[in-house]
Amino acid sequence: MSRATTLGIALALSGLPACTTGRVIWIPDRGEAPAGAAAEQAQEVSPFSGLTELMGDEAPAVAPEPFTLELEGTAIALEMLPLTFPSGEVLWMSATEIPWEAFDVYTYGFEIPRERRVAEFDGATRPSKPYGSPDRGWGHEGFPALSLTAFSAELFCDWLGARTATSLRLPSQSEWLFAAREGAAGPPRFSLADPDRELPSDLGTAVGWAPANGPRTVELAELEPNALGFSGLLGNLGEWARIHVADETAHVLCGGHFLDADAERVPGRRETQQSTWNQTDPQNPKSRWWLSDAPFVGFRIVATSPPELP
Amino acid sequence: MSPLDRRTLLKTSAAAASVAAIPRMAFAGGQDTLRIGLVGCGGRGTGAAIDCLSSSEGIELVAMGDLFGDRVESSKNYVRDEYTKRERGAAFKVTDDTTFVGWDSIDRVLESGIDVVLLATPPQFRPMMLRNAVDAGVHVFMEKPVAVDPTGIRSVIRSGELAKSKGLGIVSGTQRRHQGSYIDTLERIKDGAIGEIVGGDCWWNQGGLWMNLRKPEWTDMEWQLRNWLYFDWLSGDHIVEQHIHNLDVMNWALDGFPVAATALGGRQVRTDPAYGHVFDHFAVQYEYAGGQIINSQCRQIDNCENRVGERLVGTHGTADPNGRIFGPNEWSYTGNAQNPYVQEHADLVASIRNGTPINEAERVAKSTLTAIMGRMAAYTGKKVTWEFAMNSKLNLTPAKLEFGDLPVPPVATPGETRLV
Numbered sequence: 001m002s003r004a005t006t007l008g009i010a011l012a013l014s015g016l017p018a019c020t021t022g023r024v025i026w027i028p029d030r031g032e033a034p035a036g037a038a039a040e041q042a043q044e045v046s047p048f049s050g051l052t053e054l055m056g057d058e059a060p061a062v063a064p065e066p067f068t069l070e071l072e073g074t075a076i077a078l079e080m081l082p083l084t085f086p087s088g089e090v091l092w093m094s095a096t097e098i099p100w101e102a103f104d105v106y107t108y109g110f111e112i113p114r115e116r117r118v119a120e121f122d123g124a125t126r127p128s129k130p131y132g133s134p135d136r137g138w139g140h141e142g143f144p145a146l147s148l149t150a151f152s153a154e155l156f157c158d159w160l161g162a163r164t165a166t167s168l169r170l171p172s173q174s175e176w177l178f179a180a181r182e183g184a185a186g187p188p189r190f191s192l193a194d195p196d197r198e199l200p201s202d203l204g205t206a207v208g209w210a211p212a213n214g215p216r217t218v219e220l221a222e223l224e225p226n227a228l229g230f231s232g233l234l235g236n237l238g239e240w241a242r243i244h245v246a247d248e249t250a251h252v253l254c255g256g257h258f259l260d261a262d263a264e265r266v267p268g269r270r271e272t273q274q275s276t277w278n279q280t281d282p283q284n285p286k287s288r289w290w291l292s293d294a295p296f297v298g299f300r301i302v303a304t305s306p307p308e309l310p
Numbered sequence: 311m312s313p314l315d316r317r318t319l320l321k322t323s324a325a326a327a328s329v330a331a332i333p334r335m336a337f338a339g340g341q342d343t344l345r346i347g348l349v350g351c352g353g354r355g356t357g358a359a360i361d362c363l364s365s366s367e368g369i370e371l372v373a374m375g376d377l378f379g380d381r382v383e384s385s386k387n388y389v390r391d392e393y394t395k396r397e398r399g400a401a402f403k404v405t406d407d408t409t410f411v412g413w414d415s416i417d418r419v420l421e422s423g424i425d426v427v428l429l430a431t432p433p434q435f436r437p438m439m440l441r442n443a444v445d446a447g448v449h450v451f452m453e454k455p456v457a458v459d460p461t462g463i464r465s466v467i468r469s470g471e472l473a474k475s476k477g478l479g480i481v482s483g484t485q486r487r488h489q490g491s492y493i494d495t496l497e498r499i500k501d502g503a504i505g506e507i508v509g510g511d512c513w514w515n516q517g518g519l520w521m522n523l524r525k526p527e528w529t530d531m532e533w534q535l536r537n538w539l540y541f542d543w544l545s546g547d548h549i550v551e552q553h554i555h556n557l558d559v560m561n562w563a564l565d566g567f568p569v570a571a572t573a574l575g576g577r578q579v580r581t582d583p584a585y586g587h588v589f590d591h592f593a594v595q596y597e598y599a600g601g602q603i604i605n606s607q608c609r610q611i612d613n614c615e616n617r618v619g620e621r622l623v624g625t626h627g628t629a630d631p632n633g634r635i636f637g638p639n640e641w642s643y644t645g646n647a648q649n650p651y652v653q654e655h656a657d658l659v660a661s662i663r664n665g666t667p668i669n670e671a672e673r674v675a676k677s678t679l680t681a682i683m684g685r686m687a688a689y690t691g692k693k694v695t696w697e698f699a700m701n702s703k704l705n706l707t708p709a710k711l712e713f714g715d716l717p718v719p720p721v722a723t724p725g726e727t728r729l730v
Contacts, residue, residue, distance in 0.1 A: 108517060108612040118582040123520065131552075133516050133616035140616065280649050282485075283353030284360050285388055 075101040097144035127289035150251035153299040180267035237298030257296035347373040347424035351385035355430030365655035373408040373422035375415025432538040437465035458546035460702040470671025479667025481658040482674035489650035491633035504624025512556035530716040540586025543706035553608040558677035568596035575688030594684035691724030
């Protein structure tokens with residue numbers, strides 16, 4: 001992702017009003033004019049038109065290989081799996097949600113040798129150091145990083161991309177859906193009784209999701225991968241993805257999370273950020289980086305190409 | 311605030327008022343207008359000004375002050391915008407004439423015809439500002455901690471007594487005291503849900519916090535003020551600045567204050583001079599009058615196991631005072647999650663309006679002293695009794711509060727640093 005794109009996103013985010021209307025959106029895709037303002041908005045940002053564009057009959061010339069995205073000298077080692085769309089387009093998506101040990105490198109500057117860290121640390125372009133323990137005591141290494149804003153997630157991509165010579169960004173919702181639906185082509189089916197509700201039975205299975213210790217995250221290694229090799233898409237944390245609204249990039253949280261009932265953890269579920277997600281951040285302005293009251297928010301990343309060879 | 315939010319809050323606030331002496335829901339009903347002044351316009355002070363407005367009807371912000379012009383201006387602009395967004399723009403009444411910069415801005419704010427002052431400067435200044443506010447006959451919301459040394463603690467206790475005699479309210483920013491999950495759990499514990507408390511643990515273990523690299527034009531004093539976390543005389547060290555929250559909960563559970571503390575601590579990893587002279591870890595053993603031992607840990611070191619919270623052990627079970635009882639009387643809090651940072655203002659405002667102002671000064675002063683005695687024990691390596699700490703002559707305030715030279719004290723060395 002180019003610097004210009006990132007700045008554009010940052011500006012768009014800072015210009016967004018505090019969202020008080022955020023809610024769960026069940027995405028309709030029935031080809032008919034939806035009624036009401038909410039439905040209109042949902043249609044406007046429906047990802048399935050994008051999904052259609054990813055469909056096609058071009059086969060990739062060479063079967064893409066997975067790779068491990070590493071940042072030397074740090075704990076960052078992200079398994080990136082290829083996602084081949086019927087259109088022939090290929091992306092690599094992280095097999096899991098981004099773990100704390102990877103995000104910590106960004107927050108605390110662990111890629112900078114310790115003796116130079118104080119002088120070279122640029123606090124303006126890194127997450128603020130949290131006052132408290134955002135992992136909620138649920139586990140750190142091997143557990144997904146949580147409570148992060150979409151702004152944090154985008155800038156993590158930019159930061160890691162620059163250091164690994166890889167083009168990284170958050171997935172679009174279409175791309176995310178394609179992975180979550182295990183490559184299923186065509187629009188999702190909807191319940192006859194509740195036409196706005198996507199049918200879980202039609203979708204990628206929410207495998208390996210059984211939090212034994214109440215509503216909280218589980219270790220990434222405990223989650224079974226879906227048919228494409230991705231784990232945790234329909235559970236653990238909700239995940240940030242990009243959508244486009246009126247030529248601007250915005251973000252939605254996809255796929256459901258540990259607070260949701262089983263039937264709610266489906267690919268078509270998404271939420272927009274609400275003011276309650278950071279209401280007890282005691283500082284004002286409230287953090288651009290952390291969501292004090294949204295421990296159910298996480299992310300994964302995509303690469304549009306493998307790392308450039310030196 | 312949207313009309314919908316306001317309706318909801320009004321409805322719930324009316325319901326809560328009928329069942330509790332101190333309303334447990336935010337949004338205290340408006341009677342007379344309360345005029346508010348803010349001193350200390352950093353992120354927390356700015357937040358407090360907004361939380362206070364959100365808490366109650368009939369609030370007006372009329373004056374703001376800070377030592378630094380850049381802080382007061384950015385805060386003013388932010389608060390004005392937030393008030394406008396909440397359709398309460400008319401409540402923002404700060405003008406250029408009621409915006410104050412400098413060491414004496416507390417006095418200028420107090421002269422602005424205010425009813426309540428919000429004190430959110432670094433804790434060094436709290437005892438002096440509290441005293442001035444009480445002398446001026448003004449109610450107080452003050453952030454925690456409320457002092458950095460025993461001299462300051464005694465001043466806060468005296469001001470609290472004076473406030474009581476004058477009918478003034480004082481609420482402090484130990485917001486767990488205003489948080490439903492803690493209030494309900496502590497009630498159950500006091501009703502015997504885990505039997506007699508025999509001990510407990512509390513933690514504030516996390517990574518490091520923000521730091522501002524020194525600019526060439528800054529004097530020693532300005533550099534230290536803009537990095538106040540890292541200087542004992544300004545913050546009290548992180549055991550006082552941060553861990554007081556957990557220690558206050560332990561005192562709450564045990565209905566008292568520790569009789570003695572012994573401690574380990576040091577500055578092992580965060581050693582760069584940019585971080586002043588404070589420690590990066592403490593482990594304190596507190597003894598209480600009933601023989602209970604509370605083990606406390608606090609750490610600000612990156613890339614280590616983190617934990618923030620408390621645990622109590624009783625003869626019939628254990629508790630996480632933030633909403634869980636374990637054992638025969640197993641229970642989980644399912645009540646509302648009202649924002650405690652707003653609730654603490656709602657409680658203060660409601661108590662002022664109903665003529666029985668809350669006065670938390672002595673309690674929060676003694677919980678702050680709990681943290682200070684832990685620091686004294688860690689810095690010196692000695693056992694520190696409550697009586698010693700309460701009577702200690704330790705006074706960290708520099709001889710002169712003015713911009714200029716101010717050497718950094720040496721890092722404390724257990725076994726050598728003298729217990730004062």
